[in-house]
Amino acid sequence: MKQVLAYTKTAIVLHWGIALLIIVAFPLGVVMHEMAFSPDKLRMMSYHKWIGVTVFLLVLVRIIWRWLHKPAPMTATMPAWQQKAAAATHILMYVLMVAIPLSGWLMSSAKGFQTVYLGVLPLPDLLGKDKALGGQLAELHEALNFTLLALFVLHVAAALKHHLIDRDDTLTRMLPLLNRRKK
Amino acid sequence: MNRMFYALLLLLPLAASAADFSKVQADKSSVTFVSKQMSVPVEGAFKKFSADVHINPAKPEKGSAKVEIDLAGIDAGGEEANDEVKGKAWFDVAAYPKASFVLTSIKAQGGGKYEAAGKLSLKGKTADIHVPCTMKEEKGVLGIDGGFVLKRLDYGIGSGSWGDTSVVADEVQVKFHLVVK
Numbered sequence: 001m002k003q004v005l006a007y008t009k010t011a012i013v014l015h016w017g018i019a020l021l022i023i024v025a026f027p028l029g030v031v032m033h034e035m036a037f038s039p040d041k042l043r044m045m046s047y048h049k050w051i052g053v054t055v056f057l058l059v060l061v062r063i064i065w066r067w068l069h070k071p072a073p074m075t076a077t078m079p080a081w082q083q084k085a086a087a088a089t090h091i092l093m094y095v096l097m098v099a100i101p102l103s104g105w106l107m108s109s110a111k112g113f114q115t116v117y118l119g120v121l122p123l124p125d126l127l128g129k130d131k132a133l134g135g136q137l138a139e140l141h142e143a144l145n146f147t148l149l150a151l152f153v154l155h156v157a158a159a160l161k162h163h164l165i166d167r168d169d170t171l172t173r174m175l176p177l178l179n180r181r182k183k
Numbered sequence: 184m185n186r187m188f189y190a191l192l193l194l195l196p197l198a199a200s201a202a203d204f205s206k207v208q209a210d211k212s213s214v215t216f217v218s219k220q221m222s223v224p225v226e227g228a229f230k231k232f233s234a235d236v237h238i239n240p241a242k243p244e245k246g247s248a249k250v251e252i253d254l255a256g257i258d259a260g261g262e263e264a265n266d267e268v269k270g271k272a273w274f275d276v277a278a279y280p281k282a283s284f285v286l287t288s289i290k291a292q293g294g295g296k297y298e299a300a301g302k303l304s305l306k307g308k309t310a311d312i313h314v315p316c317t318m319k320e321e322k323g324v325l326g327i328d329g330g331f332v333l334k335r336l337d338y339g340i341g342s343g344s345w346g347d348t349s350v351v352a353d354e355v356q357v358k359f360h361l362v363v364k
Contacts, residue, residue, distance in 0.1 A: 037263040039350040046221040112226065112260055119222035 006072040006173035014062040015174055018055055018097070022152075025051040026145065046119065049108065053117050056101035063094060075168045086158065089151055096148040103144055107137035202241060204325040204363040207234040211362035214252060216333070218259070219352035225264075231256030236363050238289075240318045240325065243297055248286035250359070255280065272343050279306045287311075295319055299329065305338045323364065330358035
């Protein structure tokens with residue numbers, strides 16, 4: 001029997017693709033920030049920016065896709081407060097996934113380094129070089145990232161709790177492979 | 184006859200001031216460069232330099248020019264980069280505090296364009312370089328603009344792991360703007 005998916009395949013692929021990119025970009029950002037100035041640091045900074053731009057573009061696609069393809073309602077057995085908390089967490093994560101690359105891009109411009117996507121496509125500098133502003137945007141970028149990290153932990157913990165303790169379909173909605181294997 | 188002599192005498196300083204320029208206006212002049220890091224153009228500048236220029240745009244071949252750059256005043260685009268480029272792998276400022284350019288020839292090519300050549304000394308190496316430039320006289324002030332592509336590795340600038348030109352390109356575009364009275 002063909003499974004009826006709560007999310008479209010496109011939405012599922014976007015979810016996991018974006019998750020993977022963020023899971024790579026985050027530690028890359030932390031490590032490169034601590035590194036001494038070197039060719040490796042410059043390389044890593046570029047890779048980090050390229051991943052960030054990619055996440056930004058994919059998140060926009062994902063938001064538009066979600067708007068056009070509404071997912072099925074959450075598991076009915078979930079209490080209303082949990083459904084509200086989950087929805088709020090999701091919205092906040094979308095906001096952060098847009099705001100974080102934007103803050104990084106602006107920070108880069110303010111620090112006097114243009115972002116050249118994949119080393120080929122120069123993105124416009126919306127801000128001129130401004131050392132103080134660059135420092136403030138760096139702090140904003142960091143704060144937004146650690147907020148996303150906290151939400152990510154909550155998101156993963158909740159998904160595991162639903163799967164392992166509540167034994168409902170919350171996780172398998174987004175990971176149908178797991179469902180098939182179980183049956 | 185007498186009147187004409189005095190008339191010519193009056194014109195003489197005027198003619199001289201319109202022809203010879205030798206007082207470099209340091210605050211209005213600049214030596215800048217653009218390096219490419221991971222394909223990203225990054226602007227920099229040599230903030231401390233002195234220029235000794237004597238030039239008559241109409242008879243440029245009789246002119247002379249010497250520009251001396253105090254490399255400790257480099258701005259490579261960021262604090263981390265500024266500290267790094269003063270080190271041994273880059274300019275090695277402790278051993279080679281200065282870079283210089285001495286004009287050896289300059290020819291007018293018409294339309295305010297000139298082809299200059301000279302000796303560039305950098306990090307213990309001296310090489311002949313060609314520097315196309317323009318000169319424009321306005322209100323008794325001469326503006327000289329020019330530039331050349333510096334191949335940093337020819338001078339051992341950025342050696343070791345920095346020699347990887349896929350990270351920092353070999354070609355660095357150097358530009359200068361001199362305002363001379």
